[in-house]
Structure formats: structure tokens, C-alpha cells
Amino acid sequence: MTSYTVDRNVPWPVPIWDADTVRMIAQDLGSGAYAVVADTAEEQTPLGIPQATSGGFIVGADAVLVIESMMTEALARQVLDLVAAATDKPIRFVGVTSDHGDHFFGDYVMPEQARIIQHENAFRAIEQTGIEPRKQAQIGWFDLGKGIEDVRYRPADLLVPADGRLTVNLGGGKFVDVLDLGQGQTPGDLWYHDPQAGVIYAGNAFICEKPAIPWLLDGVAARPARTLRKIFDWLPADTKIVPGHGRVTDKEGMRFFVEYTEQLVERVGKAVTDGLSLDETKKAVPMTEFDVGYPLYQWLHFEVNIPCAYQEAAAA
Template identity: 45%
Template sequence: MKKILLAGGAMLLFITTFAQVPLPPQVPIWDANKVELKLQKVAEDVYAILPTTAATETTQGIPQATTGGFIVGEKGVLLIEVMLTKRLYDQEIKLVRSITDKPILYAVNTSDHGDHCFSNYLLPAATIIIQNEFAKENLAKNYEIIKQFMITLFGKDRGIEQTVYRAADITIPKNNNLTIDMGKGKIVEFINTGTAQSPADLFIWLPAAKVFWAGNPFIAESPCIPWLFDGYFLEPAANLEKIYDFLPADATVIPGHGRITNKAGIKFTIDYVKALKKNVEEAVAKGLTLEQTVQSVKMDEFNKGYVLFNWLHFNFNIPNAYKDIKARKEK
């Protein structure tokens, strides 16, 4: 079986966390040369940018390209995500310009994975880029490694090779928030809870409109399961629940890679993580090895047709849960 030696991303280095693991069942996971983006109004002056396929394919378990959006403020625009390649960035900017000609004052990346930040270099020079503090540090140190990782999962000749690192201007440390007033009551909160998928996560919350950009931690609704492949489990498990509890029942949730949903729509992620934690804790308590745990913790009730379920569940989610839970037990 062809394998990938994982490296980069927000994982400090996948190489230090995993041995070789199988490639996902489809490469590219989604094709940046084919993705088309569309606009969806969420609230007054608040828009989501999504793949045109998100509405129909998310619940079919087909992986979707990056979602983003923008908020039109009194003096300018806050752009959320900049996409993987120039082709997708150009589509995004065209959608922004269909609504407003105001300058892009800010751009925020919710992750250091390339599909959220690689097109920063295309932004106007005056645009202020906002990231989680870890995201900036990791991209500065490991940009070329992250680029190669993205090419491996999303294919050569998609425009990834042409991307150039551009540093963030504002960073938010772990367990800190940042608030920006875009004018006319549009207060935007940037939340760094620590690792919810990776140490580079950043959430965006617009309290007045109750709109939440969830990024990769809540990647999509059912049947999608979380991508816990950054080497962590117990901290994400706690932070996912913390964020879920923070959201009001009527919040609009824009996941990292799926159609717009609500709080109930992301509960599948919480249920999966809780069940995984319980099952792996029981396996560790019985003295099972990692290999035995992988064999026994199948969790078929959550395998509802997501294309990447087996790849994520058995190669990443179980091993990371086992590593953290066993280490905690041995302290």
C-alpha cells in the first residue's frame, strides 16, 4: 500500500508523532483546480463563502473544500480565511467585490494548515493578518514542510507550489481573546482556547449576529468526524466541549469544511469524541496495547458514510487518544 510520511502542519512535525501511515482513500482529498466558491448571506453585512457543493455533499460524507467568509464594517472588510491557492483566492475576492468595494482591513486564518492561510501573500500590503500565536511560529519555522504536506494530500499542480510565506501582523496567545470593533455594533471576537484540533486553532465569534466560524475543530456536521491527526487528544476533547457549551442554541455555525449549520449540527463531533474517550479509557484500563485497541474500538455507530472515516479513526484518532490517555494513567 502506498504510504505518506506525514510532516508539518500544526503538528510541530508529524514525523515526530507518527510512523508511516496509509494515504487517505482519495488524493486529492478535494481538488483545488475544480472547486467553485459561492456567497451566502448569513446576517446583515455578514457573509459565508463556501464550495458550491457544500449544501448537497456535506451530509453525503464527501469532503469539502475550505469555507470562509467576510464581515463588512464601517470602514472596511474583515476577511475570514484566504484559501489554498490563487485560483480560490481570486474567486473569494471576486465574491467580496460583488458586495463591497471597501478595503480589506483585516484577514484572519483559523489554522496554519495551508488551505486556510497559504494565499496571505496575495493580500494587499496594508491588510493586517491575524493568527493564533502558535500558527505564526509554526509557519515561520516549517512553511516548506507544511507546503509539501499539503501537496501530498491535495495534489501537485494545484497552485500550492507557487505560494509564498507571509507573516501575520497580530497574534493571539493561548487562552487569550482579541476583540475588534468593525463599527456600527459589529464587535468581532477572536478566541484562542488552546488546542481544539491543533495548537494553531482560532475561532471567530460575532456576538450581535450570533455567527461563529468554527474552523477545523468542527470540520463539518454528520457524518464527518473530527480530524484529530495533529498528535493531540485530551486537550482537544476538553476544548471542543468548552466551545460547544459556549455557543447559544440559536448560533449560526460555519464549519471549517461544510455547509452552514447550527449548534445541534456540530453535536455529532462532541458525541464522537466523548465516545472515543470512554472506549479508549476502557481499553487502557484493561491493559490493551495500541494494536488491540485499534482492533476493538471500531465505533460503527459513528461510521455513517464519511469517506475519510476509516483513515482518520484508525490511523489518527484512536492512536492519539490512546497515547494521551495511557500517558495520563501512567503519571
């Protein structure tokens, strides 16, 4: 039997959000598209308080696509209940946006007939590390006894290759595009776009609106900056965006996130060109105009994002 532990040396009290107390709600975005967010998201997202995973579902004439199966069985079952309250159509597809456990751990709870969609890179990363280290990592942030220990791995059925796309037919002219638009956070990011409803589901490539900033945990910064700018410029102004963690927003709500990433790359790159050390760069690049109320800013900016951008620029 696997023994799990909790590392309390994290920059936010564990759990970062409590899976036992999260209540998910569905928001009708029109034309068969729904967001699924924590009931605290509307009030707390602008305050920078970390929110549970956001996702949703899209209903066609014949079938339903669920986006994000969540972290635990209890949260996954909340999603299933919200779908059942909205439609009697069967869930035929479950799409996940990355290889982070709070987005895909609930796959095993989804209906047996549903086909799981995932990026090929995310699938390979999970297969390479195995599920147990990923469960342990999530427990480090979300604590013991929240249902993570009970997660069972269910491999994806449909894989989207790098730079690829998949179109899902839900019936009645409802098509959803599953897109690799480039690395926003991980090399296995997928975006789910319902052009009919004007809705896109972003995952952690866009965590949420201001005051949040990106979590550049995968050691690259320049590529996410290019990806986010490309997506921002491509999206129509009236697109409704369901982020990885937080309330539904629009294109303008994404601007702060994009501009922070671009400025980080530019300013850290200049510091490297000027010959500054990493410690000197941290002092030279505080980016205080982006420190506007996100409780994790000091840790994330100085201990994660600057080192990431610095090492990448120094190696270029």
C-alpha cells in the first residue's frame, strides 16, 4: 500500500483550496456551452484567492463533451450531476487540458463509454512518470484525506499530436475543435473551442484574470509568451474564456496575463544580456506594476518565473 506524505513547505497554507468544501456550479454560456466553476469563483477570482479547477461541458443534439474531469471522485461526480441537470444526452467525450492531476484525475469516474481526449505529450508524460508520483505531488498542495489517494489511472483514448487538432462532432451541427495552440504552461496544453457558442476552455495555459500571473513550472518562458500573444490576437473580442482556475472572463480579462509573460521575458532577457546574475536580476526585475494583489506573487515571480526565464535566456 502506498504511503503518502504532505510537504508543508509551500508558499500557501495546505490545502491551497479544499476539495472537501468546493461546490461546483454550472453557468449557461449559450448555444449548448456551459462553464463549471467553484461557487466562490465570481467573488474571489478578482481578489487573487486560488480557486478550484474550472472546466465545463458542451451539449450537442446527440452527445456531450465534458471538459476537465477534476481532481477527485467527489468533484468528478459534482460535474456529472451538473451535466445530468442540464441534459439527458449521454457523455461521449471527456477532454482534459494538461497532465496536471487536478484536471484529469477524475477520468476514472467518467462514464465507461466516454472517450478520453488528451494531448499526446501529456499522455506520454503521465505514462513516463506513473500515476503515484503525480498523486503525491497533488497531495503536497491539497492535503491527505481529500480523495486523491483513491484515484485510479484511466489512460486517454484519443490523443492529439503536437501542433495538431481534433474536431469532435456532438450532433446537430455542434462541432468542437480541440487545439494544440503551442505551449502555454506545459508541452501538452489543449484548448477546447466551441466557435458556435463563442467559448474557449483554456486550462492552465491561462489560469485566470488579474491579479494572477502564470505558473511557469515547466522551465520555459519565451514559448508561453509567444503562444499567449498568438492566442490573444486570434481570439474575437466577444469570446467567453473559461480559464484553468477562476471565473469566466473575456479577451480583455486575459490581457494582464499575456503582458506579464511578455514583459518577464523581455526584462529578464535584457538583464542576462547586461551580465546580471540571477540574484541581481531578481532585484532589477521586480515588475511591481504586476504585483497588484495576488497572494502568491512574491513566491511565483521571484522563485519560479524569474529563474525560469533567466535560465532559458542564459542558455540561448
